[in-house]
Every structure is written in structure tokens, then in C-alpha cells.
Amino acid sequence: MPKKKVAIYTATGCRSCETSILDIHYQVQRLNRMVDVVFWPYVLGSQLDDVDALDSIDVCFYAGAIRTETDRRMAEKLRDTSRHMVALGACAAFGGMPALANLSVTDSAPQEAIGEPTDPVAAPTPGEFEPHVKSLTQVVPADYVVPGCPPTQPLVWAAIQALVPEAGSDSHLAFAFSRLPKLVAEAMASGVLPPRGTIFGGDKAxxxxxxxxxxxxxxxxxxxxxxxxxxxxxxxxxxxxxxxxxxxxxxxxxxxxxxxxxxxxxxxxxxxxxxxxxxxxxxxxxxxxxxxxxxxxxxxxxxxxxxxxxxxxxxxxxxxxxxxxxxxxxx
Ligand code: SF4
Ligand code: SF4
Ligand code: SF4
Structure with missing residues (x-):
């Protein structure tokens, strides 16, 4: 069976969500058996334009909020190309801390508040800011949500195992059945995808x-x-x-x-x-x-x-x- 193609991207965020993927430690060998990571600017040095050459992605983990036109363009492009879009972390899922900027920015572009960039290459141009910071889920449909700031490593690993067709190990299944919704644990055990809309978190408080x-x-x-x-x-x-x-x-x-x-x-x-x-x-x-x-x-x-x-x-x-x-x- 061909490996699943995975893309990983952070828009406006701190990249700790991506780091929580790197935190899988020894599971990296299993990950390597399960997927090909075809797009990951943070780790592979992929250029943003590389996404245009990808015709299909099985699972995209999208972290960070939508703050700039580039964030939105990448969200739309990755959504179009991906079978399953995962909002990874609080910024992508709910807006996160970047969205507190909405408290002070209303109808004018934030560039007016911070002044013109002195270096037009290093700094975004005014037109690149969106009027309001949004979550990924407000801009494109997300199939799954992995919450947290950042998500914990066991949750990230559970999501990976649930969304690619390899049954989880006994220890990971024990974690899933004790902490995650039953549908997620069953998906990890059986290789059947959890229903769209699943949040990789518990049901209670x-x-x-x-x-x-x-x-x-x-x-x-x-x-x-x-x-x-x-x-x-x-x-x-x-x-x-x-x-x-x-x-x-x-x-x-x-x-x-x-x-x-x-x-x-x-x-x-x-x-x-x-x-x-x-x-x-x-x-x-x-x-x-x-x-x-x-x-x-x-x-x-x-x-x-x-x-x-x-x-x-x-x-x-x-x-x-x-x-x-x-x-x-x-x-
Ligand atoms: S207790 Fe859990 S949900 Fe609450 S802030 Fe800490 S990690 Fe997040
Ligand atoms: S959710 Fe938290 S850890 Fe993830 S990108 Fe946003 S601020 Fe960083
Ligand atoms: S029991 Fe008290 S300390 Fe524990 S999560 Fe609830 S409010 Fe917080």
C-alpha cells in the first residue's frame, strides 16, 4: 500500500504545534513507515510555491491563525489539495492568542497602527494583513481538530495514528480508550477513519x-x-x-x-x-x-x-x- 502523503504548515503562530509533532521521538520510525511528508517548510525547507506542484495530499496538519493574505491563500490551497484538513492547535482551531489582536484592531489595517515597514523585503506589506484575525476553521472547512496550545504529544500521535491506516500499538490504544472519544480510539484500533468533525479531546471538562x-x-x-x-x-x-x-x-x-x-x-x-x-x-x-x-x-x-x-x-x-x-x- 502506498504511503499517505502528509503536509504540515504553520500560518500565524509560534510553531510549537509543529514542534509537538517532532516530539514523537522514537515513534519517528513508525511515522516514516506510515507517511511521506511532502510539504513542511519548518523542517524540510519547502518553499510556499511548492504547494502549487502538489496534486494531492492525504492529510494536512495546519497550525496557526489566519492573519495575512498568505495565511489565507495557503489555507485555501492546502484545503483544495488535501483529503483531510486537520486544525492543529488552538490558533488554527479557535483563533488562539494571535486573535486577541482583534481587541485593538477593528476596521483599519493593523499596518496603520504599527507604521510602514522599513524593510519591504523582510516585513509584510500593508495589503497582506487581513482586517481581523480568524481561526483556520472560520476560513476553510476543517475535518478534524487537535486542540491545545500546543497539543500534547500523545494527542498528536493519536491523531496521526487515527488518520493513517495503521492500527495503534497496545499502549497507545490504552491511552486513547482512557482519554479520547470512543470513536477516535476505535479508529486507531481498526484503521477506519473517525467521523469528520471529530475533536481529538475528551467529552467532559x-x-x-x-x-x-x-x-x-x-x-x-x-x-x-x-x-x-x-x-x-x-x-x-x-x-x-x-x-x-x-x-x-x-x-x-x-x-x-x-x-x-x-x-x-x-x-x-x-x-x-x-x-x-x-x-x-x-x-x-x-x-x-x-x-x-x-x-x-x-x-x-x-x-x-x-x-x-x-x-x-x-x-x-x-x-x-x-x-x-x-x-x-x-x-
Ligand atoms: S490544563 Fe490542559 S486544557 Fe488547561 S491550559 Fe493546561 S493543557 Fe490546556
Ligand atoms: S496553538 Fe499555541 S503552540 Fe500552536 S501555534 Fe498557536 S500559540 Fe503556538
Ligand atoms: S477541580 Fe479545581 S483545580 Fe481542578 S480543574 Fe477543576 S477548577 Fe481547576
């Missing part, structure tokens, strides 16, 4: 896989992670650390919370949550310790940068107000 003990949720004060290292195993949120595990899709196994770091929501919201920011405001405010209006006001004043906190990874796609706006923009 991070809280479900967090080992921390929930006692009495009384929110007294807002703490930053550096202000309190929590080693006792008690729920971080009820101690004042803004942990978004309640609203965030599981799949990482509570990677951050296990180390005393609050979840920042990089897997995006769960299906059951309509708007992650609203969910967090509701969850936190319902457990406020202060009771008088003055005390409540003093506590709410401690929350700074609400948008950057609650929509850090998914501002254009999961904030209800932005979702409506992007639908209007597309009309």
Missing part, C-alpha cells in the same frame, strides 16, 4: 480528569499563579486561582492543574458550555465569599483583562459576541 480535591468553593480573592504554589492537592479555583477547568474540554489529563498551575483553557470549551467567559463568571461569582456590594465590587476589581483571561485561546470563535460578529462579516 478538565475538572473531570483533575485529581485536585474540591472542598468548599468560597472565592475570597484573586491570586496569580506566582502568588501561590498549591501543593496540597486542593482545588485551585476555590483558593482564588482563576482555573478554567470547569469550562474547558479535557484531553490533556489536567496537565497544568497537576503542577499547581490553573487551567487557561487551551483545549477550548466543552460542548456543554455556550460561552466559556460567561460560564467562568457565573461559576466564580456564585461562590463569592464577600456579601456586601462594596466587598463584591472590591473583589471584582481584582479581575483584570477579563477577555485575555477567559478567551485567551478562542476569542473569535467561542466568545458569543464575537461569534455573531464573524457570522455577520461572512455574509
Amino acid at each position: 478538565v475538572c473531570a480528569s483533575c485529581s485536585r480535591v474540591k472542598e468548599e468553593k468560597r472565592f475570597k480573592t484573586v491570586l496569580r499563579p506566582y502568588q501561590k504554589y498549591e501543593a496540597t492537592g486542593r482545588c485551585l479555583l476555590e483558593q482564588g486561582l482563576v482555573c478554567q477547568g470547569i469550562a474547558t474540554r479535557e484531553g490533556c489529563g489536567g496537565l497544568c492543574t497537576a503542577e499547581g498551575i490553573p487551567c487557561r483553557g487551551c483545549f477550548g470549551k466543552t460542548e456543554a458550555v455556550f460561552d466559556p467567559g460567561a460560564k467562568m463568571v457565573s461559576a466564580i461569582s456564585s461562590t463569592f465569599e464577600p456579601e456586601t456590594p462594596e466587598e463584591i465590587q472590591a473583589l471584582t476589581d481584582q479581575f483584570i483583562d477579563l477577555t485575555g483571561t477567559f478567551y485567551r485561546y478562542a476569542f473569535p470563535t467561542q466568545c458569543a459576541l464575537q461569534r455573531n460578529r464573524s457570522i455577520e462579516t461572512q455574509k
Whole structure:
């Protein structure tokens, strides 16, 4: 059977999603048996125009947000050429941190804000910026999503195994059946592709896989992670650390919370949550310790940068107000 052709690309992003592919370590031999990587600028030095010579790609892993005309052109070209398009990481799936630029850029091109480029070769021309940063999924249809910032190595490897026809090893299947949706694990076991639209993450919230003990949720004060290292195993949120595990899709196994770091929501919201920011405001405010209006006001004043906190990874796609706006923009 011929090897599957794979393309890997990062648009506007930090390339750590691609690095998570490199993190497969010893699995690289199996990967080499399974696929031919035909386009990968970061590692193979492929030129962007090389994509025009590719007539078919089986699986494209596209990381990064759509910020420039080049990002959009590559997304459209790779979508046209690929049987399966995978949004790899929070930027491609939800907009990611680059999309927080939408907070300050509205109708004018960002170039007006940062000035003309002094070196027209090294810097993009003004026309190359899109008016708003978008996720890949807002620009072209994506068949699968691998969430995370960056996605964890086991998730990336699970996605590769599920999308190319080689059954996973026993250890990887054990991981998949314990952490991923049943359909994904079954795909890895059988070689049958998971249904289009599959998100390579869990169905529940991070809280479900967090080992921390929930006692009495009384929110007294807002703490930053550096202000309190929590080693006792008690729920971080009820101690004042803004942990978004309640609203965030599981799949990482509570990677951050296990180390005393609050979840920042990089897997995006769960299906059951309509708007992650609203969910967090509701969850936190319902457990406020202060009771008088003055005390409540003093506590709410401690929350700074609400948008950057609650929509850090998914501002254009999961904030209800932005979702409506992007639908209007597309009309
Ligand atoms: S999702 Fe995170 S790791 Fe991946 S490109 Fe975006 S910022 Fe980087
Ligand atoms: S809120 Fe955070 S620390 Fe508390 S149980 Fe949920 S994920 Fe764990
Ligand atoms: S705990 Fe939250 S922020 Fe950390 S990897 Fe998991 S989903 Fe991402």
C-alpha cells in the first residue's frame, strides 16, 4: 500500500504545534513507515510555491491563525489539495492568542497602527494583513481538530495514528480508550477513519480528569499563579486561582492543574458550555465569599483583562459576541 502523503504548515503562530509533532521521538520510525511528508517548510525547507506542484495530499496538519493574505491563500490551497484538513492547535482551531489582536484592531489595517515597514523585503506589506484575525476553521472547512496550545504529544500521535491506516500499538490504544472519544480510539484500533468533525479531546471538562480535591468553593480573592504554589492537592479555583477547568474540554489529563498551575483553557470549551467567559463568571461569582456590594465590587476589581483571561485561546470563535460578529462579516 502506498504511503499517505502528509503536509504540515504553520500560518500565524509560534510553531510549537509543529514542534509537538517532532516530539514523537522514537515513534519517528513508525511515522516514516506510515507517511511521506511532502510539504513542511519548518523542517524540510519547502518553499510556499511548492504547494502549487502538489496534486494531492492525504492529510494536512495546519497550525496557526489566519492573519495575512498568505495565511489565507495557503489555507485555501492546502484545503483544495488535501483529503483531510486537520486544525492543529488552538490558533488554527479557535483563533488562539494571535486573535486577541482583534481587541485593538477593528476596521483599519493593523499596518496603520504599527507604521510602514522599513524593510519591504523582510516585513509584510500593508495589503497582506487581513482586517481581523480568524481561526483556520472560520476560513476553510476543517475535518478534524487537535486542540491545545500546543497539543500534547500523545494527542498528536493519536491523531496521526487515527488518520493513517495503521492500527495503534497496545499502549497507545490504552491511552486513547482512557482519554479520547470512543470513536477516535476505535479508529486507531481498526484503521477506519473517525467521523469528520471529530475533536481529538475528551467529552467532559478538565475538572473531570483533575485529581485536585474540591472542598468548599468560597472565592475570597484573586491570586496569580506566582502568588501561590498549591501543593496540597486542593482545588485551585476555590483558593482564588482563576482555573478554567470547569469550562474547558479535557484531553490533556489536567496537565497544568497537576503542577499547581490553573487551567487557561487551551483545549477550548466543552460542548456543554455556550460561552466559556460567561460560564467562568457565573461559576466564580456564585461562590463569592464577600456579601456586601462594596466587598463584591472590591473583589471584582481584582479581575483584570477579563477577555485575555477567559478567551485567551478562542476569542473569535467561542466568545458569543464575537461569534455573531464573524457570522455577520461572512455574509
Ligand atoms: S496553538 Fe499555541 S503552540 Fe500552536 S501555534 Fe498557536 S500559540 Fe503556538
Ligand atoms: S477548577 Fe481547576 S483545580 Fe479545581 S477541580 Fe477543576 S480543574 Fe481542578
Ligand atoms: S490544563 Fe488547561 S491550559 Fe493546561 S493543557 Fe490542559 S486544557 Fe490546556
